[in-house]
Amino acid sequence: MTTYDAIILGAGHNGLILQAYLGKAGMKTLAIERRAVAGGGLSTIEDPHRPGFFHNTHAFFLRAITAMPWYADRPRAPRRAADRARAQRRADH
Numbered sequence: 001m002t003t004y005d006a007i008i009l010g011a012g013h014n015g016l017i018l019q020a021y022l023g024k025a026g027m028k029t030l031a032i033e034r035r036a037v038a039g040g041g042l043s044t045i046e047d048p049h050r051p052g053f054f055h056n057t058h059a060f061f062l063r064a065i066t067a068m069p070w071y072a073d074r075p076r077a078p079r080r081a082a083d084r085a086r087a088q089r090r091a092d093h
C-alpha cells in the first residue's frame with residue numbers, strides 16, 4: 001500500500017500550488033480531483049451554449065497573478081541570448 005505525507009482534496013490551482021510547495025519541502029503528496037482535468041477554474045472549457053468556443057472560466061483573476069507569493073517562487077527558464085540582447089537595447093534607449 002502506498003503512503004503519503006499529505007492528501008490534497010481538489011486539483012484546482014490552489015491545490016496544485018499547495019502540492020508543489022509540499023513536494024518542494026520533500027513531502028510525498030497525492031492530489032485527488034473529481035473532474036476529468038486538473039486546474040479548477042483556471043482550466044479551459046468549451047462553452048455548452050456556444051459549441052466551438054473555448055474559454056477560461058476564471059481568467060479575470062490573472063490580472064493580479066504577479067502579486068501572488070508563488071509567482072515569485074516559480075522556477076524561471078534561463079533567458080536566451082537574443083532575449084537578453086533585446087532587453088539590453090531597450091534599456092539603452
